[in-house]
Amino acid sequence: MKMTPKRTVVYLSVCLSVLTSLCQGQRSADSQLPSAPDEPILGLTTNELAEALQGLLDEADSRVGLSVEKKASVIPRCDVGERCAMKHGPRIGRLCDCLRGTACNTFFLRCY
Structure with missing residues (x-):
């Protein structure tokens, strides 16, 4: 019996797909997490891990001293005709953001 290249x-x-599916099933069975939530991980229970993480976060927050509100810079809104920018030599600094439908004129530095 002679095998043609197509049949080969x-x-x-087919053999590769069967082997791949078997290996995939074996890998998914090995990579499952432990089912017991109170089972110690690295010698610590989940409550101890949570307390340690909370302590680290509190310590990092006290060291930084900046709150989230200060980091998120919110530019106030300007009405039409209000000054929206200020010139610092060759650069222009924004004072506020113009309302929707208007833009800050870079010559007059006002919302129009």
């Missing part, structure tokens, strides 16, 4: 390719592809 079909047999090889």
Whole structure:
């Protein structure tokens, strides 16, 4: 019995797909997390891990001293005709953001 190249390719592809599915099933069974939530991880329970993480976060927050509100810079809104920018030599600094439908004129530095 002589095998044609097409038949060989079909047999090889079937064998590879079967092996891939078997290996995939084995890998998913090995990578499952432990089912017991109170089982110690690295010698610590989940409550101890949570307390340690909270302590680290509190310590990092006290060291930084900046709150989230200060980091998120919110530019106030300007009405039409109000001054929206200020010139600092060759650069222009923004004072406020113009309302929707208007833009800050870079010559007059006002919302129009």
